[in-house]
Every structure is written in C-alpha cells, then in structure tokens.
Amino acid sequence: MLKLYNTLTNKKEEFIPLVPNEVKMYICGPTVYDYFHIGNARTFIMADVIRRYLEYKGFTVKFVMNITDIDDKIIKKAIDRKKEYSSVAKTYANAFLEDLVKLNIKPATIYPKATEHIDEIIAMVKSLLERGFAYNVNGNVFYDVLKFTGYGKLSGKNLEDLESGARVEINEEKNNPLDFSLWKKAKEGEPFWESPWGNGRPGWHIECSAMGCKHLGETFDIHGGGSDLIFPHHENEIAQSEASTGKQFVHYWIHFGFLNIDNEKMSKSLGNFFTAREVVKNFPAEVIRLFFAQSHYAGSLNYSVELLDASKKGLEKIENFLFTLKEKQKSAVDHTKKIPFSCKKYYSDFEEAMDDDFNSAKALAVIFDFIKEVNRLFVEYPQLDKPFLEKVEKFLQKTAVDVFGIASFERKEESASLENELMEILIQLRITAKAEKNFALADKIRDDLKSLGIQLLDSKEKTVYKKS
C-alpha cells in the first residue's frame, strides 16, 4: 500500500488515484529568467524519482510541469539585456529542457507554457469575477481572499495571523493586503495580451490553476513543488481553482525540502547557489541523483562538494558491481546451480520502503544490501548460471536504473573489436612479464594504461580491463 505525506492534511495517507491505475501529477516548474540551480534540481530529480516509482508500481502517469514564461523577472532581464521578453524566456526554457536531460530526468508528458494558455487563464479570471471571488480595479484584477472560506487550509495559516504579520506589500488598489493579482494591467512598454479588462498579463498563480485544470482536469491526484511554494503560491492556486470550479482541486499535495548551503537555504536572492549545469559538469547526473535520493525528499539537506564526493564513491560501488556482473555473464554457464538466493525479499523490502512516502534512502539501502549479498555469492561461486545472473540484472534494472536513474547497463558498451584485440595483446604481454617476475614492466603497462583511463583488474582466473 502506497502512502504519501499530504501537506493538505499534514498526514501520511494511503494513495488512491481518482482513476484506478492512473496518476495525474503536476509539479511546478521554473520561471525561465535564468538557469536553474542545484536546489531546484533537487525538486525536479526527486519528483522524477516519485514519478518513476509510480510507473514501477504500474500506474500510467500523466506528468505535467509548467514553464512560466512571462513574469516580472523575465521582463526585467529582457530590459537589462535589451531583448524581447520572449527571447529571454525561450533561451532559458531551452536551457531548462537541456539541463533536465543532463540530469537524466524523464521528460514530462507535457511542459505547458503560460503564454500559450492566455485564453484559459482569461476564462478562469472571468469565472472568478462572475462568481464574486475577484474584483477589477482599473484593469487590475485581484482575488478577494476573504471570499474564499478555505483560504489558508494548505499552509495552516489563518487570515488574522497573516494580517497581523503585516509584511504584505501595500497596494492601494487592494481591498485586503493579502489579495493577489489575477490579471496585471500592462505598464508602458511591457508585453501584454488583450483581455476584457484591458491589455495586461496573467498574475503568477493563475497559470498553474488554469493549466492544471486544462491538462489534468478540475480535480487531479498530485500537485507538488518546493516547500517555499506552499504559501502563497499553492494556497492561492487552491483558492482560484476551487472558487472557480466548485470542486476540490488536488487530492495530494507534496512538497520538497530545501537544499542548503551551510545550513542556509540555497536561493537566487541570497546568491549562495550553483547552477545545475555547473554542478553536472563536475559530477555525473548519477552522482547527483544518488546524493539526493540518499535522504528523504521532504527534509532539508546540505549541499557541499565533499558530500557529493562521498556519493560518488558510493556510486562507484554500484558501477563496479555492474561491471563485475557483466564479466560474470560472459563466463556464465547454462546449467542451473543451486544457489541459495532469492530476489523476492529485496523486491518486497524495496517496495515497502518506497511505499512509505517514497523513503528513497531506505530503498537505496536495500539495493546496497542486495549488491553486498550478490558480491558475496560471486566470491563463493566462481561460476554462475545465466538465469541467476539475469535475475540479478533484472532487479537492478527495475530499481537502480528505472526508478532511481543512478546506473545504466547500456553505457560503456562493448568496445570495438580492434581495441579488444589490442588490449588482449597488452594483457598477455603483461602476464608474461609477471610470469618472468618482471614486475617493473608489468607495473609500467598497468600505470601507462591507467593514465589513458583504462584500468587493469587482476583476478585469479584472468585479467580484465575497464574504461573509466
């Protein structure tokens, strides 16, 4: 039974999709005014792991991630760069998609853009006005927070506390400081779209409501994003959507913890960030993914190069295992040997962990335990049969590869045959040298190859090589 923590109820709940075997899931994507940072990447990667696990469970997942391609920051950047807002948005939207590929994130079913949903947005604003949840002041349309009785139900805030907080922007046009923009009147020189209230552009929150409703329906299963979106963004989305449709917007709200630097939230405004594309230059996606998956998605997590290095070592353990597995497969025998081993327990432990609010750290521990035990069998049984090795491969394929995206069987494919033959010559030469106790030559061959990125691994039976 899959359980997940629902921000709306503050409880871990059994996951029951609206339509059996189907999941409709929406994760807030980026505002494309800059490259996204490694903290944003954490949300995208862990959402990806969740999506992949849902697929592992047999659900068909419709996964939507929006791209906010019109907003104040984009306009500001466009002015600074003396470019069209749309060219800035396009640049970073493309960069966003490229970076997702680099991070080994499965593409969403759809990446809807705000500017491509102006009609839907206008329709929703219109319906909010008609229903009395919004008001128009000189072409600025605001949401009337006091009209929506459920306001604050997601973030656990109540209006009185928020008002006494008194740090909300002062805007003469608003009835209440907490009211927020649905439609912003265009200022001189700003991009705009026509609307019944004059030229303007959508407020930030409305696009997610409109696009969520359009692509996933008025009610859908899972909606998530970084914890900083709980209030006001997601709170406002609920207010907008539920006021306009009269239906519950989302059943399960999930939120991802922050990535910290020196215990402080990584953020653009603090300037303490590294872009994902920078980090992925120094660490493969697999390392980054393992690092994130080693802790729970909702908690906060510190970022440092040292921690990434530790994960890199951990990943090597997995990669070494896959390498050994491949070697074993080459020499595998057909007949079945009785090996006291079953993957069953590992599957059920893995699922039990992931079913518990996606406890990826625990699930990874299961994978590491699995590797340890099979390694032990490798030591104990020099010759293994094919069906056994296939079962081992299948387990890792389904867990480490398909769910976590931290390993691959395809990568580092079989080398060209010429290379193999040349390597065979060198290996034989070295074996001869060793037999003659000419260790200086043997070591030189090994060291020289190592500097080319080729590692020689001796074992009793034979010597194999590995490219890094």
Place this chain on the structure above:
RNA sequence: GGCGCUGUACCCAAGCGGUCUAAGGGGAAGGUCUGCAAAACCUUUAUUCGUCGGUUCGAAUCCGACCGGCGCCUCCA
C-alpha cells in the same frame, strides 16, 4: 509576533512505542585475496539517539521545559 520543521557515530543519513545491545553510504583501523595494487569479501568503528524532566511494563520514537539550527509569513524549488 504568528505558523511549521529540525538536532541520531568522524561526515551524510534511515528510524513514526517493543523485532534498536539503532539500516545504508562515505571515512578510518585490522584481516583475506594479490608479486604489489585495484575490485570484492570478513571484522572493528553509537549500550547510545541535543539537555533535563514526565507518561508507559517498555521511548531515539509520545508529552513538557530548556539549549542550538532552519524555513514560511514578500519573489523564490
């Protein structure tokens, strides 16, 4: 000021009232294998879970106080 999260070994981290004399990864130490390495395997590295109380037959896990860290309440994943 309001709301919420958090403090587990040298580092990261799981743990959601008994199976905890506490997973997993990294690091460190010793051993097996090896000409030497690498990989792999074995052993060791928290009788203890920020502190102090309480509830309970039983607590890292629940409650309270205190000390420390963080977040949201304004754009932010």
